[in-house]
Amino acid sequence: xxxxxxxxxxxxLAGVPWVEAGADLAxxxxxxxxxxxRRLEDGDVLVFAQKLVSKAEGxxxxxxxxxxxxxxxxxxxxxxxxPRLVELILSESRRVVRQAPGVLIVEHRLGFVMANAGVxxxxxxxxxxxxxxxxxxxxxxxxxxxxxxxxxxxxxxRVGVIINDSFGRPWRVGTVGVAIGCAxxxxxxxxxxxxxxxxxxxxxxxxxxxxxxxxxxxxxxxQADEGQPIVLVRGLLPAERxxxxxxxVRPAAEDLFx
Amino acid sequence: xxxxxxxxxxxxLAGVPWVEAGADLAxxxxxxxxxxxRRLEDGDVLVFAQKLVSKAEGxxxxxxxxxxxxxxxxxxxxxxxxPRLVELILSESRRVVRQAPGVLIVEHRLGFVMANAGVxxxxxxxxxxxxxxxxxxxxxxxxxxxxxxxxxxxxxxRVGVIINDSFGRPWRVGTVGVAIGCAxxxxxxxxxxxxxxxxxxxxxxxxxxxxxxxxxxxxxxxQADEGQPIVLVRGLLPAERxxxxxxxVRPAAEDLFx
Numbered sequence: 001x002x003x004x005x006x007x008x009x010x011x012x013l014a015g016v017p018w019v020e021a022g023a024d025l026a027x028x029x030x031x032x033x034x035x036x037x038r039r040l041e042d043g044d045v046l047v048f049a050q051k052l053v054s055k056a057e058g059x060x061x062x063x064x065x066x067x068x069x070x071x072x073x074x075x076x077x078x079x080x081x082x083p084r085l086v087e088l089i090l091s092e093s094r095r096v097v098r099q100a101p102g103v104l105i106v107e108h109r110l111g112f113v114m115a116n117a118g119v120x121x122x123x124x125x126x127x128x129x130x131x132x133x134x135x136x137x138x139x140x141x142x143x144x145x146x147x148x149x150x151x152x153x154x155x156x157x158r159v160g161v162i163i164n165d166s167f168g169r170p171w172r173v174g175t176v177g178v179a180i181g182c183a184x185x186x187x188x189x190x191x192x193x194x195x196x197x198x199x200x201x202x203x204x205x206x207x208x209x210x211x212x213x214x215x216x217x218x219x220x221x222x223q224a225d226e227g228q229p230i231v232l233v234r235g236l237l238p239a240e241r242x243x244x245x246x247x248x249v250r251p252a253a254e255d256l257f258x
Numbered sequence: 259x260x261x262x263x264x265x266x267x268x269x270x271l272a273g274v275p276w277v278e279a280g281a282d283l284a285x286x287x288x289x290x291x292x293x294x295x296r297r298l299e300d301g302d303v304l305v306f307a308q309k310l311v312s313k314a315e316g317x318x319x320x321x322x323x324x325x326x327x328x329x330x331x332x333x334x335x336x337x338x339x340x341p342r343l344v345e346l347i348l349s350e351s352r353r354v355v356r357q358a359p360g361v362l363i364v365e366h367r368l369g370f371v372m373a374n375a376g377v378x379x380x381x382x383x384x385x386x387x388x389x390x391x392x393x394x395x396x397x398x399x400x401x402x403x404x405x406x407x408x409x410x411x412x413x414x415x416r417v418g419v420i421i422n423d424s425f426g427r428p429w430r431v432g433t434v435g436v437a438i439g440c441a442x443x444x445x446x447x448x449x450x451x452x453x454x455x456x457x458x459x460x461x462x463x464x465x466x467x468x469x470x471x472x473x474x475x476x477x478x479x480x481q482a483d484e485g486q487p488i489v490l491v492r493g494l495l496p497a498e499r500x501x502x503x504x505x506x507v508r509p510a511a512e513d514l515f516x
Contacts (some may be wrong), residue, residue, distance in 0.1 A: 004480030008268040041303045098514045105514070113429040164464070170428055170515035171371040173508050174446045174466030176473065178430070207476075208432030209426070215434065216474035218465075222262030236477075250431050254295075255513065256356045256363070257428035 008235040011038070012220040012228035018126065021058030029230050031075035040155040043236055046147070047217035049229035050122060050165040050180060053143050054134045060124060061088055061133050073154040079104045085119065085133055092135050097258075108136065111249035112180065113165050113258075123227075137163070140181030141244040148183040159241070160185035164214035164221075172258070176217030179210035182245040186210070189240070208248055260417030266493040269296070270478040270486035276384065284408040287488050293419035298413040301494055303443060304405070305475035307487035308423040309378060310390045311401050311439070318382060319346055319391050337362045343377065343391055348377035350393050350430070355516075366394065369507035370438065371516075372425050381485075395421065398439030399502040406441040418442035422472035422479075428515070435476030440503035444468070447498070466506055 013032035019025070029046055034038065040046075054060075068076065068083035072090055076083030079099050086104065089097075093106035097113055108117045117135065124134040137143045140163045148161040163181030168174075179187060187210035215230040252258050269291035277283070287304055291297065298304075312318075326334065326341035332346055334341030337357050344362065348354075351364035355371055366375045375393065382392040395401045398421045406419040423437030426432075437445060445468035475489040510516050 004270065004478050004486060006270045006272065006486065008474075008478055010266040010268070010474075012262065012264045014264065061364060098516060103514065104353050134445070166463075171508050172436070172466060172469065172515060174464045174469065175508050176434075176466045176469050205424075206432045208430060208434045208479075211430065211432065211434050212473040214475050215470040216266075216268070216477060219467075219474060220262050220264060220266055226260060228264065248428055248431050253364070255429060256358060256361065 001230065005235045005237050006217075008233060009037075010216055010220050011232040011234070012222075013230040013232065014228075016052070016230050017229065019052060021055065021060065025052065025056050026147055026154060030154060032230060033232070038232070040151065040157040040159050040232075041234065042158045043160075043234075043238060045160040045162060045185060045213060045233040045236060046151065046160045047164050047221070047231040047233060047255075048116040048144075048147065049213060049221055050136060050140070051109055051123060051134060052229040053137050053140070053163050053181075054120075055124070057137050057143065058114075058138060059135050060095070061135065063088065063131050063133055075099060075104065077105055082130070082243075085116075085121070088135065089117045090118050092119060107258075110140070110180075110246065113239055118165055118178075118180075120245070127188060131192050136180060138213065141183065141246055144181035144183035144245070148153065152184075158184070160236075160239075162210055162214055162217070163245075166218065177211075177214040177216075177221070178247060179214040179245045182210045182243070182248075184242050185213075185236070185239050186241060187243045187245050188247045210245055262495045263495050266474075266491060268324060268474055268478050269294075269490040270480075271488040271490065271494070272486075273308070274485065274488050277310060277314050279313065279318065281314040283311065283314050284405055284412060287409065288412060288487060291490070296490070298409065298415040298417050298490075299492065300416045301418075301492075301496060302415065303418040303420060303471060303491040303494060304409065305420045305422050305472060305479070305489040305491060306402075306405065307479055308376065308394060308421055308438060309381060309392060310487040311395050311398070311405075311421050312378075313382070315395050315401065317393050317395065319393065321346065321389050321391055326454075333357060334363065335369045340388070341456060343374075343379070345373045346391055346393065347377050365516075368394070368398070368438075368504065370425075372408070372423075376423055376438075384403075394423070394438060399504055400439075401443065402439035416442070418494075418497075420468055420472055420475070421503075422475055424476065435472040435474070435479070437472040437503045437506060440501070442500050442505075443471075443494070445498050445501045445503050446505045469506060472495035482491070505508055 063084040072087035166175035191205040321342040326345040358385035373508040424433035
Protein backbone atom coordinates (compact mmCIF):
# COMPACT_ATOMS: atom_id res chain seq x y z
CA UNK A 1 0.00 0.00 0.00
CA UNK A 2 2.86 2.41 -0.58
CA UNK A 3 1.02 3.56 -3.71
CA UNK A 4 -2.61 3.13 -4.68
CA UNK A 5 -3.61 1.06 -7.67
CA UNK A 6 -4.42 2.97 -10.82
CA UNK A 7 -7.29 0.73 -11.85
CA UNK A 8 -9.69 -1.42 -9.89
CA UNK A 9 -12.38 -3.72 -11.15
CA UNK A 10 -15.46 -4.70 -9.16
CA UNK A 11 -17.26 -7.72 -10.52
CA UNK A 12 -20.44 -9.20 -9.01
CA LEU A 13 -20.49 -12.97 -9.42
CA ALA A 14 -23.46 -14.18 -11.43
CA GLY A 15 -25.88 -16.90 -10.47
CA VAL A 16 -25.06 -17.19 -6.79
CA PRO A 17 -27.78 -19.53 -5.51
CA TRP A 18 -29.95 -19.14 -2.41
CA VAL A 19 -27.87 -20.86 0.26
CA GLU A 20 -28.97 -22.93 3.25
CA ALA A 21 -27.19 -23.81 6.47
CA GLY A 22 -24.09 -25.86 5.76
CA ALA A 23 -23.49 -24.41 2.30
CA ASP A 24 -19.84 -24.40 1.21
CA LEU A 25 -19.32 -20.74 0.28
CA ALA A 26 -15.84 -21.28 -1.17
CA UNK A 27 -17.42 -23.79 -3.55
CA UNK A 28 -20.30 -21.40 -4.30
CA UNK A 29 -17.84 -18.63 -5.18
CA UNK A 30 -15.57 -20.83 -7.30
CA UNK A 31 -18.54 -22.28 -9.19
CA UNK A 32 -19.93 -18.82 -9.91
CA UNK A 33 -16.50 -17.61 -11.03
CA UNK A 34 -16.11 -20.59 -13.36
CA UNK A 35 -19.53 -19.84 -14.86
CA UNK A 36 -18.21 -16.35 -15.71
CA UNK A 37 -15.03 -17.92 -17.15
CA ARG A 38 -12.97 -16.24 -14.42
CA ARG A 39 -10.20 -17.58 -12.19
CA LEU A 40 -8.91 -16.10 -8.97
CA GLU A 41 -5.54 -14.38 -9.18
CA ASP A 42 -3.02 -13.39 -6.50
CA GLY A 43 -4.17 -10.19 -4.85
CA ASP A 44 -7.87 -10.62 -5.65
CA VAL A 45 -10.29 -9.83 -2.86
CA LEU A 46 -13.68 -11.51 -2.57
CA VAL A 47 -16.35 -9.61 -0.65
CA PHE A 48 -19.16 -11.74 0.79
CA ALA A 49 -22.44 -10.25 2.01
CA GLN A 50 -22.91 -10.89 5.72
CA LYS A 51 -26.32 -12.40 5.11
CA LEU A 52 -24.88 -15.10 2.86
CA VAL A 53 -22.27 -16.04 5.47
CA SER A 54 -24.76 -16.03 8.35
CA LYS A 55 -27.13 -18.29 6.41
CA ALA A 56 -24.38 -20.73 5.45
CA GLU A 57 -23.30 -20.88 9.09
CA GLY A 58 -26.81 -21.80 10.18
CA UNK A 59 -27.42 -18.66 12.22
CA UNK A 60 -31.13 -18.44 11.31
CA UNK A 61 -33.27 -18.12 14.44
CA UNK A 62 -36.93 -19.11 14.75
CA UNK A 63 -38.31 -16.30 16.90
CA UNK A 64 -41.21 -18.49 18.00
CA UNK A 65 -38.75 -20.41 20.15
CA UNK A 66 -37.66 -17.29 22.03
CA UNK A 67 -39.21 -16.23 25.31
CA UNK A 68 -38.76 -12.46 25.59
CA UNK A 69 -37.69 -11.31 29.05
CA UNK A 70 -39.12 -8.24 30.77
CA UNK A 71 -36.34 -5.97 29.45
CA UNK A 72 -36.96 -7.09 25.85
CA UNK A 73 -40.69 -6.55 26.34
CA UNK A 74 -40.14 -3.06 27.75
CA UNK A 75 -37.74 -2.03 24.99
CA UNK A 76 -39.94 -3.66 22.36
CA UNK A 77 -42.87 -1.49 23.45
CA UNK A 78 -40.70 1.62 23.51
CA UNK A 79 -39.25 1.17 20.02
CA UNK A 80 -42.20 -0.62 18.42
CA UNK A 81 -40.45 -3.90 17.63
CA UNK A 82 -41.41 -7.53 18.21
CA PRO A 83 -40.18 -8.32 21.75
CA ARG A 84 -38.85 -11.70 20.57
CA LEU A 85 -36.74 -9.87 17.99
CA VAL A 86 -35.57 -7.47 20.70
CA GLU A 87 -34.66 -10.46 22.91
CA LEU A 88 -32.46 -11.78 20.09
CA ILE A 89 -30.92 -8.34 19.50
CA LEU A 90 -30.11 -7.95 23.21
CA SER A 91 -28.57 -11.43 23.31
CA GLU A 92 -26.19 -10.28 20.55
CA SER A 93 -25.34 -7.00 22.29
CA ARG A 94 -23.24 -5.57 25.10
CA ARG A 95 -25.52 -2.59 25.66
CA VAL A 96 -28.12 -0.31 24.11
CA VAL A 97 -26.55 2.89 22.74
CA ARG A 98 -29.73 4.69 21.59
CA GLN A 99 -33.37 3.79 21.42
CA ALA A 100 -36.27 5.70 19.92
CA PRO A 101 -39.49 4.74 18.13
CA GLY A 102 -38.38 2.50 15.25
CA VAL A 103 -34.71 2.72 16.22
CA LEU A 104 -32.61 0.40 18.38
CA ILE A 105 -28.88 1.06 18.16
CA VAL A 106 -26.67 -1.22 20.22
CA GLU A 107 -23.06 -2.07 20.80
CA HIS A 108 -22.81 -5.54 19.30
CA ARG A 109 -20.88 -8.13 21.34
CA LEU A 110 -18.00 -7.65 18.84
CA GLY A 111 -17.95 -3.88 19.45
CA PHE A 112 -19.76 -2.74 16.31
CA VAL A 113 -22.15 0.11 17.07
CA MET A 114 -25.04 -0.66 14.77
CA ALA A 115 -28.81 -0.85 14.41
CA ASN A 116 -30.50 -4.02 15.72
CA ALA A 117 -27.13 -5.74 16.35
CA GLY A 118 -27.19 -6.51 12.62
CA VAL A 119 -30.13 -8.89 13.07
CA UNK A 120 -31.98 -9.01 9.78
CA UNK A 121 -35.44 -10.13 8.77
CA UNK A 122 -35.32 -9.34 5.06
CA UNK A 123 -34.39 -12.13 2.64
CA UNK A 124 -33.64 -14.56 5.43
CA UNK A 125 -35.99 -17.38 4.44
CA UNK A 126 -37.87 -18.24 1.26
CA UNK A 127 -41.28 -16.80 1.93
CA UNK A 128 -42.55 -13.70 3.59
CA UNK A 129 -42.36 -14.72 7.24
CA UNK A 130 -41.55 -12.45 10.16
CA UNK A 131 -40.94 -15.46 12.42
CA UNK A 132 -37.33 -15.80 11.35
CA UNK A 133 -34.34 -13.55 11.93
CA UNK A 134 -30.68 -13.74 11.06
CA UNK A 135 -27.90 -12.41 13.33
CA UNK A 136 -24.29 -11.78 12.28
CA UNK A 137 -21.87 -14.70 12.06
CA UNK A 138 -20.50 -15.74 15.47
CA UNK A 139 -16.96 -14.68 14.49
CA UNK A 140 -16.87 -12.82 11.15
CA UNK A 141 -13.06 -12.42 11.18
CA UNK A 142 -12.78 -16.17 11.75
CA UNK A 143 -15.29 -16.82 8.95
CA UNK A 144 -13.29 -14.56 6.62
CA UNK A 145 -10.06 -16.35 7.53
CA UNK A 146 -11.56 -19.79 6.91
CA UNK A 147 -12.91 -18.66 3.53
CA UNK A 148 -9.56 -17.08 2.65
CA UNK A 149 -7.63 -20.26 3.50
CA UNK A 150 -10.09 -22.49 1.63
CA UNK A 151 -10.22 -20.28 -1.47
CA UNK A 152 -6.44 -19.90 -1.51
CA UNK A 153 -6.00 -23.67 -1.22
CA UNK A 154 -8.54 -24.59 -3.90
CA UNK A 155 -7.79 -21.81 -6.37
CA UNK A 156 -4.02 -21.78 -5.88
CA UNK A 157 -4.03 -17.97 -5.59
CA ARG A 158 -3.39 -15.79 -2.55
CA VAL A 159 -6.65 -13.93 -2.10
CA GLY A 160 -8.18 -11.72 0.55
CA VAL A 161 -11.70 -12.00 1.94
CA ILE A 162 -14.02 -9.36 3.37
CA ILE A 163 -17.45 -9.92 4.90
CA ASN A 164 -19.52 -6.77 4.59
CA ASP A 165 -22.73 -5.41 5.99
CA SER A 166 -24.63 -2.12 5.61
CA PHE A 167 -24.39 0.27 8.54
CA GLY A 168 -26.18 3.53 9.15
CA ARG A 169 -24.08 6.43 10.35
CA PRO A 170 -24.66 9.25 12.81
CA TRP A 171 -24.91 12.66 11.11
CA ARG A 172 -25.27 11.26 7.59
CA VAL A 173 -28.25 9.86 5.69
CA GLY A 174 -28.20 6.35 4.28
CA THR A 175 -26.32 3.14 4.89
CA VAL A 176 -22.88 2.29 3.50
CA GLY A 177 -21.08 -1.02 3.29
CA VAL A 178 -18.57 -1.69 6.08
CA ALA A 179 -16.28 -4.63 6.80
CA ILE A 180 -17.28 -6.87 9.70
CA GLY A 181 -14.78 -9.59 8.75
CA CYS A 182 -11.43 -9.36 7.00
CA ALA A 183 -8.60 -11.77 6.20
CA UNK A 184 -5.58 -11.68 3.93
CA UNK A 185 -5.45 -7.90 3.54
CA UNK A 186 -5.05 -4.93 5.88
CA UNK A 187 -8.36 -3.75 7.35
CA UNK A 188 -6.70 -0.50 8.42
CA UNK A 189 -3.82 1.20 6.61
CA UNK A 190 -1.71 3.44 8.79
CA UNK A 191 0.00 6.20 6.86
CA UNK A 192 1.13 8.26 9.86
CA UNK A 193 4.69 9.41 9.54
CA UNK A 194 4.64 9.29 5.75
CA UNK A 195 5.39 12.47 3.88
CA UNK A 196 3.09 14.19 1.48
CA UNK A 197 4.07 15.55 -1.93
CA UNK A 198 5.39 18.75 -0.39
CA UNK A 199 7.56 16.98 2.20
CA UNK A 200 5.21 17.80 5.07
CA UNK A 201 4.72 14.92 7.51
CA UNK A 202 1.17 13.56 7.43
CA UNK A 203 -0.33 13.81 10.87
CA UNK A 204 -3.43 11.69 11.03
CA UNK A 205 -3.97 9.48 8.06
CA UNK A 206 -5.22 6.13 9.20
CA UNK A 207 -7.44 4.78 6.45
CA UNK A 208 -10.35 2.36 6.91
CA UNK A 209 -9.19 0.37 3.90
CA UNK A 210 -11.48 -2.66 4.31
CA UNK A 211 -14.43 -0.36 4.94
CA UNK A 212 -13.74 1.45 1.66
CA UNK A 213 -13.58 -1.92 -0.11
CA UNK A 214 -16.79 -3.00 1.62
CA UNK A 215 -18.53 0.18 0.47
CA UNK A 216 -17.24 -0.25 -3.08
CA UNK A 217 -18.50 -3.83 -3.20
CA UNK A 218 -21.92 -2.67 -1.99
CA UNK A 219 -22.25 -0.63 -5.18
CA UNK A 220 -22.46 -3.81 -7.27
CA UNK A 221 -23.88 -6.05 -4.56
CA UNK A 222 -27.03 -3.98 -4.37
CA GLN A 223 -29.49 -4.49 -1.60
CA ALA A 224 -31.56 -7.48 -0.62
CA ASP A 225 -33.83 -7.48 -3.63
CA GLU A 226 -31.15 -8.03 -6.22
CA GLY A 227 -29.01 -10.82 -4.89
CA GLN A 228 -25.43 -10.34 -6.05
CA PRO A 229 -23.90 -11.24 -2.68
CA ILE A 230 -20.32 -12.07 -3.77
CA VAL A 231 -18.11 -9.44 -5.40
CA LEU A 232 -14.63 -9.85 -6.84
CA VAL A 233 -12.28 -6.88 -6.44
CA ARG A 234 -9.28 -7.00 -8.73
CA GLY A 235 -6.36 -4.60 -9.09
CA LEU A 236 -5.28 -3.76 -5.54
CA LEU A 237 -1.53 -3.50 -5.23
CA PRO A 238 0.31 -5.93 -2.93
CA ALA A 239 -0.53 -4.90 0.62
CA GLU A 240 1.36 -4.58 3.82
CA ARG A 241 0.56 -6.88 6.73
CA UNK A 242 -2.97 -8.27 6.86
CA UNK A 243 -5.22 -7.38 9.78
CA UNK A 244 -8.68 -8.36 11.00
CA UNK A 245 -11.84 -6.25 10.84
CA UNK A 246 -11.75 -6.10 14.64
CA UNK A 247 -9.01 -3.46 14.22
CA UNK A 248 -11.69 -1.23 12.66
CA VAL A 249 -13.56 -1.09 15.95
CA ARG A 250 -12.47 1.99 17.87
CA PRO A 251 -11.62 1.12 21.48
CA ALA A 252 -14.20 2.67 23.81
CA ALA A 253 -11.46 4.52 25.70
CA GLU A 254 -10.44 6.38 22.51
CA ASP A 255 -13.99 7.12 21.43
CA LEU A 256 -15.40 10.60 21.98
CA PHE A 257 -18.91 9.50 21.00
CA UNK A 258 -19.65 6.55 23.26
CA UNK B 259 -30.97 2.06 -9.73
CA UNK B 260 -33.58 -0.68 -9.84
CA UNK B 261 -30.74 -3.20 -10.22
CA UNK B 262 -27.06 -2.81 -9.44
CA UNK B 263 -24.43 -2.98 -12.14
CA UNK B 264 -22.63 -6.27 -12.46
CA UNK B 265 -19.27 -4.72 -13.18
CA UNK B 266 -17.69 -1.40 -12.21
CA UNK B 267 -14.36 0.01 -13.19
CA UNK B 268 -12.45 2.58 -11.15
CA UNK B 269 -9.68 4.32 -13.06
CA UNK B 270 -7.39 6.97 -11.59
CA LEU B 271 -6.45 9.56 -14.20
CA ALA B 272 -2.72 9.72 -14.79
CA GLY B 273 -0.58 12.82 -14.82
CA VAL B 274 -2.97 15.23 -13.13
CA PRO B 275 -0.79 18.29 -12.54
CA TRP B 276 -0.43 20.36 -9.38
CA VAL B 277 -3.17 22.96 -9.80
CA GLU B 278 -3.22 26.61 -8.76
CA ALA B 279 -6.09 29.00 -8.18
CA GLY B 280 -8.08 29.50 -11.36
CA ALA B 281 -7.27 26.10 -12.85
CA ASP B 282 -9.89 24.74 -15.24
CA LEU B 283 -10.59 21.32 -13.71
CA ALA B 284 -12.80 20.16 -16.57
CA UNK B 285 -9.87 20.84 -18.90
CA UNK B 286 -7.46 19.09 -16.50
CA UNK B 287 -9.70 16.00 -16.42
CA UNK B 288 -10.25 15.88 -20.18
CA UNK B 289 -6.53 16.32 -20.89
CA UNK B 290 -5.64 13.52 -18.48
CA UNK B 291 -8.29 11.28 -20.00
CA UNK B 292 -6.99 11.96 -23.51
CA UNK B 293 -3.48 11.06 -22.34
CA UNK B 294 -4.86 7.67 -21.26
CA UNK B 295 -6.65 7.36 -24.62
CA ARG B 296 -10.03 7.43 -22.87
CA ARG B 297 -13.22 9.34 -23.63
CA LEU B 298 -16.10 10.06 -21.33
CA GLU B 299 -19.24 8.01 -21.94
CA ASP B 300 -22.84 8.49 -20.84
CA GLY B 301 -23.21 7.36 -17.24
CA ASP B 302 -19.56 7.85 -16.29
CA VAL B 303 -18.92 9.49 -12.94
CA LEU B 304 -15.81 11.54 -12.25
CA VAL B 305 -14.76 11.82 -8.61
CA PHE B 306 -12.60 14.86 -7.77
CA ALA B 307 -10.62 15.11 -4.54
CA GLN B 308 -11.82 18.04 -2.43
CA LYS B 309 -8.30 19.41 -2.17
CA LEU B 310 -8.01 19.75 -5.95
CA VAL B 311 -11.31 21.62 -6.16
CA SER B 312 -10.51 23.90 -3.22
CA LYS B 313 -7.14 24.79 -4.75
CA ALA B 314 -8.63 25.50 -8.17
CA GLU B 315 -11.22 27.74 -6.52
CA GLY B 316 -8.53 29.75 -4.80
CA UNK B 317 -9.53 28.83 -1.26
CA UNK B 318 -5.96 28.77 0.05
CA UNK B 319 -5.62 30.90 3.19
CA UNK B 320 -2.42 32.53 4.47
CA UNK B 321 -2.76 32.02 8.22
CA UNK B 322 -0.34 34.91 8.87
CA UNK B 323 -3.13 37.25 7.79
CA UNK B 324 -5.53 35.93 10.43
CA UNK B 325 -5.93 37.50 13.86
CA UNK B 326 -7.16 34.75 16.21
CA UNK B 327 -9.90 35.88 18.58
CA UNK B 328 -10.05 34.95 22.24
CA UNK B 329 -12.22 31.89 21.57
CA UNK B 330 -9.82 30.55 18.93
CA UNK B 331 -6.92 31.15 21.33
CA UNK B 332 -8.67 29.32 24.16
CA UNK B 333 -9.66 26.35 21.98
CA UNK B 334 -6.22 26.32 20.35
CA UNK B 335 -4.60 25.93 23.77
CA UNK B 336 -7.08 23.21 24.78
CA UNK B 337 -6.62 21.09 21.66
CA UNK B 338 -2.98 21.95 20.91
CA UNK B 339 -3.53 23.58 17.52
CA UNK B 340 -2.30 26.85 16.03
CA PRO B 341 -4.89 29.48 17.15
CA ARG B 342 -4.84 31.01 13.65
CA LEU B 343 -5.81 27.61 12.23
CA VAL B 344 -8.54 27.32 14.88
CA GLU B 345 -9.79 30.79 13.90
CA LEU B 346 -10.13 29.59 10.31
CA ILE B 347 -11.82 26.34 11.41
CA LEU B 348 -14.33 28.26 13.55
CA SER B 349 -15.07 30.65 10.68
CA GLU B 350 -16.06 27.59 8.60
CA SER B 351 -18.20 26.07 11.35
CA ARG B 352 -21.58 26.38 13.00
CA ARG B 353 -20.43 24.93 16.30
CA VAL B 354 -17.88 22.74 18.03
CA VAL B 355 -19.17 19.17 18.48
CA ARG B 356 -16.23 17.67 20.41
CA GLN B 357 -12.83 18.92 21.45
CA ALA B 358 -9.96 17.06 23.09
CA PRO B 359 -6.17 17.25 22.87
CA GLY B 360 -5.35 16.89 19.16
CA VAL B 361 -9.03 16.66 18.18
CA LEU B 362 -11.44 19.38 17.04
CA ILE B 363 -14.68 18.05 15.59
CA VAL B 364 -17.14 20.65 14.37
CA GLU B 365 -20.37 21.01 12.49
CA HIS B 366 -19.26 22.60 9.25
CA ARG B 367 -21.39 25.50 7.97
CA LEU B 368 -22.80 23.03 5.39
CA GLY B 369 -23.82 20.58 8.13
CA PHE B 370 -20.99 18.06 7.78
CA VAL B 371 -19.81 16.84 11.17
CA MET B 372 -16.08 16.49 10.61
CA ALA B 373 -12.63 17.10 12.03
CA ASN B 374 -11.21 20.62 11.62
CA ALA B 375 -14.08 21.70 9.33
CA GLY B 376 -12.15 19.92 6.60
CA VAL B 377 -9.40 22.54 6.73
CA UNK B 378 -6.24 20.90 5.50
CA UNK B 379 -2.56 21.75 5.78
CA UNK B 380 -1.08 18.76 3.95
CA UNK B 381 -0.22 19.14 0.25
CA UNK B 382 -1.74 22.61 0.07
CA UNK B 383 1.26 24.51 -1.22
CA UNK B 384 4.52 23.49 -2.84
CA UNK B 385 6.91 23.47 0.09
CA UNK B 386 6.66 22.44 3.69
CA UNK B 387 4.97 25.48 5.19
CA UNK B 388 2.49 25.47 8.05
CA UNK B 389 1.46 29.04 7.23
CA UNK B 390 -1.10 27.96 4.67
CA UNK B 391 -4.36 26.10 5.04
CA UNK B 392 -7.09 24.99 2.68
CA UNK B 393 -10.81 24.93 3.61
CA UNK B 394 -13.54 23.11 1.68
CA UNK B 395 -15.00 24.72 -1.45
CA UNK B 396 -17.59 27.41 -0.66
CA UNK B 397 -20.39 25.35 -2.24
CA UNK B 398 -19.24 21.81 -3.15
CA UNK B 399 -22.61 20.83 -4.65
CA UNK B 400 -22.42 23.94 -6.83
CA UNK B 401 -18.84 23.12 -7.79
CA UNK B 402 -19.89 19.59 -8.73
CA UNK B 403 -22.78 20.91 -10.79
CA UNK B 404 -20.56 23.38 -12.68
CA UNK B 405 -18.02 20.64 -13.39
CA UNK B 406 -20.80 18.28 -14.51
CA UNK B 407 -22.26 20.85 -16.90
CA UNK B 408 -18.86 21.78 -18.31
CA UNK B 409 -17.70 18.17 -18.76
CA UNK B 410 -21.02 17.17 -20.31
CA UNK B 411 -20.84 20.11 -22.75
CA UNK B 412 -17.23 19.57 -23.79
CA UNK B 413 -17.24 15.76 -23.87
CA UNK B 414 -20.74 15.36 -25.32
CA UNK B 415 -21.56 12.71 -22.73
CA ARG B 416 -23.94 12.86 -19.77
CA VAL B 417 -21.67 12.35 -16.78
CA GLY B 418 -21.98 12.66 -13.03
CA VAL B 419 -19.54 14.41 -10.71
CA ILE B 420 -18.69 13.76 -7.06
CA ILE B 421 -16.34 15.79 -4.88
CA ASN B 422 -14.99 13.60 -2.10
CA ASP B 423 -13.10 14.06 1.13
CA SER B 424 -11.88 11.71 3.86
CA PHE B 425 -13.91 11.72 7.07
CA GLY B 426 -13.24 9.99 10.36
CA ARG B 427 -16.15 8.19 11.96
CA PRO B 428 -17.32 7.73 15.53
CA TRP B 429 -16.95 4.14 16.77
CA ARG B 430 -14.72 3.04 13.89
CA VAL B 431 -11.00 3.43 13.22
CA GLY B 432 -9.74 5.15 10.09
CA THR B 433 -11.06 7.60 7.56
CA VAL B 434 -13.23 6.74 4.56
CA GLY B 435 -14.08 8.74 1.47
CA VAL B 436 -17.42 10.56 1.60
CA ALA B 437 -19.20 12.81 -0.89
CA ILE B 438 -19.29 16.51 -0.07
CA GLY B 439 -20.49 17.48 -3.54
CA CYS B 440 -22.64 15.59 -6.03
CA ALA B 441 -24.26 16.36 -9.39
CA UNK B 442 -25.81 14.30 -12.15
CA UNK B 443 -26.45 11.20 -10.04
CA UNK B 444 -28.44 10.38 -6.90
CA UNK B 445 -26.48 11.04 -3.71
CA UNK B 446 -29.01 8.97 -1.76
CA UNK B 447 -30.98 6.03 -3.14
CA UNK B 448 -34.23 5.32 -1.37
CA UNK B 449 -35.32 1.72 -1.58
CA UNK B 450 -38.06 1.89 1.02
CA UNK B 451 -41.20 0.14 -0.11
CA UNK B 452 -39.34 -2.14 -2.51
CA UNK B 453 -39.69 -5.88 -2.00
CA UNK B 454 -36.89 -8.25 -1.29
CA UNK B 455 -36.40 -11.63 -3.00
CA UNK B 456 -38.87 -13.29 -0.66
CA UNK B 457 -41.62 -10.73 -1.20
CA UNK B 458 -41.07 -9.09 2.19
CA UNK B 459 -41.26 -5.29 2.11
CA UNK B 460 -37.92 -3.66 2.86
CA UNK B 461 -38.30 -1.40 5.83
CA UNK B 462 -35.31 0.88 6.04
CA UNK B 463 -33.04 0.75 3.08
CA UNK B 464 -31.88 4.20 2.24
CA UNK B 465 -28.42 3.89 0.72
CA UNK B 466 -25.68 6.54 0.84
CA UNK B 467 -24.91 5.91 -2.82
CA UNK B 468 -22.57 8.86 -3.44
CA UNK B 469 -20.72 8.07 -0.21
CA UNK B 470 -20.12 4.51 -1.39
CA UNK B 471 -18.82 5.89 -4.69
CA UNK B 472 -16.64 8.39 -2.82
CA UNK B 473 -15.19 5.58 -0.69
CA UNK B 474 -14.57 3.42 -3.75
CA UNK B 475 -12.76 6.27 -5.50
CA UNK B 476 -10.58 6.80 -2.42
CA UNK B 477 -9.18 3.31 -2.94
CA UNK B 478 -7.44 4.40 -6.14
CA UNK B 479 -7.08 8.06 -5.23
CA UNK B 480 -4.80 7.21 -2.36
CA GLN B 481 -3.89 9.79 0.19
CA ALA B 482 -2.05 13.05 -0.14
CA ASP B 483 1.34 11.58 -0.88
CA GLU B 484 0.37 9.83 -4.08
CA GLY B 485 -1.58 12.35 -6.06
CA GLN B 486 -4.23 10.62 -8.13
CA PRO B 487 -6.95 13.15 -7.36
CA ILE B 488 -9.40 12.41 -10.22
CA VAL B 489 -11.04 9.01 -10.60
CA LEU B 490 -13.30 7.77 -13.38
CA VAL B 491 -16.07 5.36 -12.34
CA ARG B 492 -17.58 3.44 -15.22
CA GLY B 493 -20.37 0.88 -15.29
CA LEU B 494 -23.11 2.31 -13.09
CA LEU B 495 -26.56 1.62 -14.48
CA PRO B 496 -28.77 4.57 -15.45
CA ALA B 497 -29.88 6.21 -12.24
CA GLU B 498 -33.07 7.63 -10.92
CA ARG B 499 -33.33 11.33 -10.21
CA UNK B 500 -30.08 13.12 -9.39
CA UNK B 501 -29.66 14.73 -5.98
CA UNK B 502 -27.07 16.86 -4.24
CA UNK B 503 -24.64 15.76 -1.52
CA UNK B 504 -26.52 18.05 0.86
CA UNK B 505 -29.18 15.30 1.01
CA UNK B 506 -26.55 13.11 2.72
CA VAL B 507 -26.49 15.45 5.70
CA ARG B 508 -28.89 14.16 8.34
CA PRO B 509 -31.15 16.95 9.61
CA ALA B 510 -30.29 17.75 13.23
CA ALA B 511 -33.88 17.04 14.28
CA GLU B 512 -33.60 13.44 13.04
CA ASP B 513 -30.16 12.86 14.50
CA LEU B 514 -29.84 10.85 17.71
CA PHE B 515 -26.16 11.70 18.04
CA UNK B 516 -26.04 15.47 17.89
